[in-house]
Amino acid sequence: MNQPSVSSPSARGPADHDIRDQIVAAANEHFSQYGYGKTTVSDLAKAIGFSKAYIYKFFESKQAIGNAICTNCLTEIVAAVEQAINADGISPTERFRRLVKTLIATGVSLFFNDRKLYDIAAFAASERWPSSQVYDAQIKSFVLQIVREGRELGEFERKTPLDETVEAIHLALRPFINPLLLQHNLDFVEEAPSLISNLVLRSLMP
Amino acid sequence: MNQPSVSSPSARGPADHDIRDQIVAAANEHFSQYGYGKTTVSDLAKAIGFSKAYIYKFFESKQAIGNAICTNCLTEIVAAVEQAINADGISPTERFRRLVKTLIATGVSLFFNDRKLYDIAAFAASERWPSSQVYDAQIKSFVLQIVREGRELGEFERKTPLDETVEAIHLALRPFINPLLLQHNLDFVEEAPSLISNLVLRSLMP
Numbered sequence: 001m002n003q004p005s006v007s008s009p010s011a012r013g014p015a016d017h018d019i020r021d022q023i024v025a026a027a028n029e030h031f032s033q034y035g036y037g038k039t040t041v042s043d044l045a046k047a048i049g050f051s052k053a054y055i056y057k058f059f060e061s062k063q064a065i066g067n068a069i070c071t072n073c074l075t076e077i078v079a080a081v082e083q084a085i086n087a088d089g090i091s092p093t094e095r096f097r098r099l100v101k102t103l104i105a106t107g108v109s110l111f112f113n114d115r116k117l118y119d120i121a122a123f124a125a126s127e128r129w130p131s132s133q134v135y136d137a138q139i140k141s142f143v144l145q146i147v148r149e150g151r152e153l154g155e156f157e158r159k160t161p162l163d164e165t166v167e168a169i170h171l172a173l174r175p176f177i178n179p180l181l182l183q184h185n186l187d188f189v190e191e192a193p194s195l196i197s198n199l200v201l202r203s204l205m206p
Numbered sequence: 207m208n209q210p211s212v213s214s215p216s217a218r219g220p221a222d223h224d225i226r227d228q229i230v231a232a233a234n235e236h237f238s239q240y241g242y243g244k245t246t247v248s249d250l251a252k253a254i255g256f257s258k259a260y261i262y263k264f265f266e267s268k269q270a271i272g273n274a275i276c277t278n279c280l281t282e283i284v285a286a287v288e289q290a291i292n293a294d295g296i297s298p299t300e301r302f303r304r305l306v307k308t309l310i311a312t313g314v315s316l317f318f319n320d321r322k323l324y325d326i327a328a329f330a331a332s333e334r335w336p337s338s339q340v341y342d343a344q345i346k347s348f349v350l351q352i353v354r355e356g357r358e359l360g361e362f363e364r365k366t367p368l369d370e371t372v373e374a375i376h377l378a379l380r381p382f383i384n385p386l387l388l389q390h391n392l393d394f395v396e397e398a399p400s401l402i403s404n405l406v407l408r409s410l411m412p
Contacts, residue, residue, distance in 0.1 A: 126390070160408065168405040171394060175381050180390050184332070188377060199374040202366065203409035 020058050023048060024068045028117070036066055036120045063129065070124045070131035073117055077106045078138050085142060092150030093201055099142055100200075101193045104176045108189050111182065122179040139177050140170050147204070156204040169200055226264050229254060230274045234323070242272055242326045269335065276330045276337035279323055283312045284344050291348060298356030299407055305348055306406075307399045310382045314395050317388065328385040345383050346376050353410070362410040375406055 026048040030039055041062050045052040059065045084102040085095045111118045124132040144166045150156035175181040176192060185192065232254040236245055247268050251258040265271045290308040291301045317324045330338040350372045356362035381387040382398060391398065 157408070160404070164401065164404070167397070168401040171381075171398060171401055172378050172405060174391070174394075175377075175387065178390070181381065181387055184384070184386050185380070188380075191373070192377060195370065195374040195377055198366070198370070199378060199409050200405070202363070203405050205411070 023058055027065045028069050032116045035116050066120050067129045067131045070121050074131055074135040080106050092146050092155050095146045097197045100197045104189055104193050107182045118179055125178050125180040143169050157206040229264055233271045234275050238322045241322050272326055273335045273337045276327050280337055280341040286312050298352050298361050301352045303403045306403045310395055310399050313388045331384050331386040349375050363412040
């Protein structure tokens with residue numbers, strides 16, 4: 001990345017990634033308050049105290065900033081899921097239950113506690129921003145990992161092609177993985193984790 | 207229903223239900239062209255050639271007209287599903303596959319061929335209009351009927367409580383039953399019928 005040429009803090013200023021983080025943090029706060037749609041890069045620049053041109057040195061568009069915010073937010077969900085499923089001494093069946101439960105709980109908590117941020121994630125999902133696609137791929141890789149382990153241990157059936165099983169489970173979880181869909185499924189979030197987990201686990205029985 | 211007091215066609219005019227049908231048909235055409243949100247009851251009245259007050263003799267609100275349109279539209283989907291699953295000499299497994307396939311195909315066809323009408327159905331789903339709730343209940347009753355028959359014939363497992371099985375399947379089908387969700391799942395409609403059917407059918411194995 002080039003040295004900023006406009007409104008540069010100083011020739012020996014903070015590293016680029018610090019400035020990026022600073023912009024993302026300020027944008028996060030601003031979007032959380034005013035919403036993504038209603039905020040312009042000019043508004044952001046004013047709020048942070050940078051020039052618009054300087055912000056464009058680091059992010060090519062408002063969407064790029066939104067994507068960075070989503071990446072942070074979805075990374076937190078992924079970390080929560082990872083922690084829940086990677087406990088020692090639990091079976092693939094239990095891992096799967098925890099995957100579903102944590103996914104739904106973190107998504108719902110985002111919806112209720114940080115609605116504006118949730119709305120950015122939903123927008124990201126509808127527009128297929130990279131952050132959203134990466135998230136989807138990570139969840140799918142967790143599913144793959146659990147199913148594969150369950151098959152190796154003889155806990156899950158092995159007749160169905162592995163990729164079909166993973167695709168189908170991912171599709172069944174989609175209403176709760178995808179923020180765009182989850183907001184329309186809030187009525188079901190109480191019973192969904194066990195209903196969906198049980199259904200999928202029955203389908204995995206050897 | 208009282209006799210219309212304003213702009214009444216005639217004292218011995220057509221029966222009330224004919225007039226209702228006429229209003230619904232005209233509204234359907236009008237909404238299909240201009241959308242539900244943008245059309246007022248005044249617009250409708252003008253287009254049909256009735257007074258607004260006369261329309262209010264038959265429908266208490268624009269939503270009531272929208273609901274009647276949705277009922278017609280969702281009833282067609284239910285009829286298509288019913289025809290597909292009630293063929294003679296097919297197994298519960300095959301019935302279930304047809305249920306899923308027909309549901310998705312009719313929903314997708316509505317989306318692509320009558321988008322404005324689809325949008326009313328999606329709005330109905332988000333606002334839980336009676337038409338949408340009746341539709342949901344009908345689909346669930348088809349699922350119940352198929353699962354029960356499959357259990358009686360020994361084709362499906364019987365250990366899981368029947369209502370849990372039906373609820374879980376209904377939840378798994380929801381992204382494709384509910385117009386609000388289906389529009390965000392269009393990328394998956396090619397592979398979804400077989401992936402979801404296979405997953406559910408594996409879960410039903412005795």
